[in-house]
Amino acid sequence: MASSLFDKVWQAHLVERIPKGPEVLYIDRHFIHEVTSPQAFADLEKRGLPVFRKQKIIATADHNVPTENQHLIIQEPLSRKQVETLSENCKKHQIELFALGHEYQGIVHVIGPELGLTLPGMTIVCGDSHTSTHGAFGAIAFGIGTSQVAMAMASQCILQSKPKQMRIRIEGKLKKGVTPKDVILYLISKMGTDGATGHFVEYSGNVFQQMSMEGRMTVCNMSIEMGAKGGMIAPDDTTFSYIRGRKFAPKGMEWERALSYWKSIYTDVNARFHKENCFDALDIEPMITYGTHPGMGIKISENIPVNTEDENYKKSLNYMGFQQGESLIGKSIDYVFIGSCTNARIEDLRLVARIVKDKKKAENLQAMIVPGSQQVARQACEEGLDHIFQAAGFEFRQAGCSACLGMNEDKIPSEAYCVSTSNRNFEGRQGPGARTLLASPMVAAITAIEGKIVDVSRYIEKMDLFN
Amino acid sequence: MKKFQRLISRAVPLPLENIDTDQIIPARFLKATTRENFGENLFRDWRYRADEQSREDFVLNNLNHTGEILLAGRNFGCGSSREHAAWALFDYGFRVVISSFFADIFKGNALNNGLLPVEISQGFLRELFHAVESDKSTLLCVDLEKETLQIAGTDRRESFSIDPYKKMCLLKGYDDIDFLISLKNKIESFEEKHPSFLSL
Ligand code: SF4
Numbered sequence: 001m002a003s004s005l006f007d008k009v010w011q012a013h014l015v016e017r018i019p020k021g022p023e024v025l026y027i028d029r030h031f032i033h034e035v036t037s038p039q040a041f042a043d044l045e046k047r048g049l050p051v052f053r054k055q056k057i058i059a060t061a062d063h064n065v066p067t068e069n070q071h072l073i074i075q076e077p078l079s080r081k082q083v084e085t086l087s088e089n090c091k092k093h094q095i096e097l098f099a100l101g102h103e104y105q106g107i108v109h110v111i112g113p114e115l116g117l118t119l120p121g122m123t124i125v126c127g128d129s130h131t132s133t134h135g136a137f138g139a140i141a142f143g144i145g146t147s148q149v150a151m152a153m154a155s156q157c158i159l160q161s162k163p164k165q166m167r168i169r170i171e172g173k174l175k176k177g178v179t180p181k182d183v184i185l186y187l188i189s190k191m192g193t194d195g196a197t198g199h200f201v202e203y204s205g206n207v208f209q210q211m212s213m214e215g216r217m218t219v220c221n222m223s224i225e226m227g228a229k230g231g232m233i234a235p236d237d238t239t240f241s242y243i244r245g246r247k248f249a250p251k252g253m254e255w256e257r258a259l260s261y262w263k264s265i266y267t268d269v270n271a272r273f274h275k276e277n278c279f280d281a282l283d284i285e286p287m288i289t290y291g292t293h294p295g296m297g298i299k300i301s302e303n304i305p306v307n308t309e310d311e312n313y314k315k316s317l318n319y320m321g322f323q324q325g326e327s328l329i330g331k332s333i334d335y336v337f338i339g340s341c342t343n344a345r346i347e348d349l350r351l352v353a354r355i356v357k358d359k360k361k362a363e364n365l366q367a368m369i370v371p372g373s374q375q376v377a378r379q380a381c382e383e384g385l386d387h388i389f390q391a392a393g394f395e396f397r398q399a400g401c402s403a404c405l406g407m408n409e410d411k412i413p414s415e416a417y418c419v420s421t422s423n424r425n426f427e428g429r430q431g432p433g434a435r436t437l438l439a440s441p442m443v444a445a446i447t448a449i450e451g452k453i454v455d456v457s458r459y460i461e462k463m464d465l466f467n
Numbered sequence: 468m469k470k471f472q473r474l475i476s477r478a479v480p481l482p483l484e485n486i487d488t489d490q491i492i493p494a495r496f497l498k499a500t501t502r503e504n505f506g507e508n509l510f511r512d513w514r515y516r517a518d519e520q521s522r523e524d525f526v527l528n529n530l531n532h533t534g535e536i537l538l539a540g541r542n543f544g545c546g547s548s549r550e551h552a553a554w555a556l557f558d559y560g561f562r563v564v565i566s567s568f569f570a571d572i573f574k575g576n577a578l579n580n581g582l583l584p585v586e587i588s589q590g591f592l593r594e595l596f597h598a599v600e601s602d603k604s605t606l607l608c609v610d611l612e613k614e615t616l617q618i619a620g621t622d623r624r625e626s627f628s629i630d631p632y633k634k635m636c637l638l639k640g641y642d643d644i645d646f647l648i649s650l651k652n653k654i655e656s657f658e659e660k661h662p663s664f665l666s667l
Contacts (some may be wrong), residue, residue, distance in 0.1 A: 012661075012662075012665075015650065015653055015654055015657045016650060016653055018632055020631040020632065021630060021631060021632025021633075022630065022632055022633075024647070024650060024653075024654075026654070026657055026658075026661065028665050028666055035497050035498075035549075036548070036549065036550065038499075038500035038501075039500070039501065039502050039550075042500075042501065042502075043644070047644065049644070049648065052654075056666065063494075063497075064497075064498060076498075078498035078499070079498055081498075081500060082498050082499075082500055085500045119664070119665065121665060122665055127548060127550075128547075128548055129546070129547050129548035129572060143548035143572055144548065144572070144575075145548055145549075145550035145553070145572060145575060145576035145579060146550040146551075146576075147550060147576065147579035147580065147642070147643070148575070148579070148643075150644060151643050151644050151647055154644050154647060154648060155644070155647035155648060155650065155651070155654060156654060156658075157647055157650070157654055158643075158647075159632075159643050159646070159647070161630060163571075193485055193542060193545055194485075194541070194542040194545065194568060194570070197542075197568070197570060197571055198571060227542070227545065227570060227571065229571055250664045254663065254664050255664075257662070257664055258662075258664035258665075261662060261664070293485050293487070293545075311482075311483075312483055312484045312485065312540070315483070405489075405494040405547075406493065406494050406495055407494035407495055407497060407498070414517065424487075424489070424546060424547075426487045426489040426490065426546060427489070427490060427512065428489060428490070428493055428512050429489050429494075432493070432512055432517060433512075433517070
């Protein structure tokens, strides 16, 4: 029977089927971080259970870490305790930890791929919803809750009913200046925040084939924002050349064996999906969100939709301080945040650097750029990007989740407007009362220079960035 | 895990859609290393103003509405995978959340913590909101064994469905770890056949 990429990977990890129940799925890679693991370790201890396969677990500290002065002790006592608890737990159970200060530390969804720990055909879990990022490599990767973190630690398996499958196809050529972030914001605005709930999505079509690995990660990262269990893209030469030679990637004979396996897991021509959605690349333009969930996105040049009936909608616009029917063009912005597991990879930083080089950020706003990992930070410095950012008046910080979520010290003040390259614009996500507008690194960089939202299509023509 | 079989209770109406887990428990309260006391900060920024004063217009601060059932709009629990959201609801005293649609990870987290997510039709949900808002003493009856939700004392009912394995776990108070541990031999023989490059 014809099967999909998802079917093939799933099938290769099936340990057991429970009659009328979920399936037992073997997990190849389990990433953990300080926020969703302590209670799982405690569960194991309470039951007197060991960690079953410690070498398959990789830990890092990212959510709750400062992005300045990382060599100093963490100031905030609760954060410090959480990060220290992770270190103690990893030491006790002999789990590899990329702690604060380690050369490989960074946001969990940035370090996995860049270290070659994320591979095609794997099953990957982490107590974090954006684990979907790793699907960019053709892995089945999804976020789990803390109880499931404990399960995976105790048995290297989790119980999971097989989700339905959806294919999203985009054919055609993207317009100049349209980035992967715009593609996914566009998709979420079309599908809605629950449009893919219960489904695993495969992205296909030449738009994704032509995307870099960084771009594919940006797309898969936000699959969860349309409710999908995860998203994946078939591995191809782009994938293989990204992985080859990375620190933990297979080498020698192992590499050859892996490669021939990876080439066998494509979706068969006749494979059936529960849902198919097709979009036209030419319909996508630079996007921005105006509301309090990621589905509330528009093309920058469009006006905020009018919907006078819906109370949820009114509440959302009220929070944002926007009016129905108005344009965002010209709105003054207070902060620009470039970072997060969606857009803090080297390619994102390079793009921002090209835009802000020899320019200055506007006086009325603060601009922050936070690399996704120590490796990204080092590379940026090697390429001299740090100087470009600093000369443009950006704060170039140390690796971490930073202002993506209002948990660590980097927060956006109440009622301030922030154009952010992260993935969530929920009420209070970047700090109590903060107002988030999600956009691509390109739109964020242009906003930083202009101090307000501008129609970027004109800007792009002028700047000639994409020849 | 606590057993769940049947519950008759009043319900607290929260007729908003897309309630995400950042609202249920904001990130700044996720610094704890234990599971306790998250209820204090349930819906923190909707319950309290920045100066810590209660917001009178929020339903949890309205003593007329109490109960162990939360009634919420569609796509409840979307966003972050934080299980702390389920802990906070449970710790606050909720045992059931009713909605016309639940986000996937939240649903799993709730079930793993003895909090029952009851998914019903949009039409019946509207009817429940109406019933509870017009008469605060309305009782709802949730029967897990029969998979039904009823407005007590009326013939208004709807069935809901739940994964049979999860249902058994809730009825008996079992959880998944016990089960997975019992499969150890199977898991080990699976590992022997599993390609080595996938399991570095
Ligand atoms: S960067 Fe943001 S979305 Fe990504 S893992 Fe960190 S907190 Fe989560």
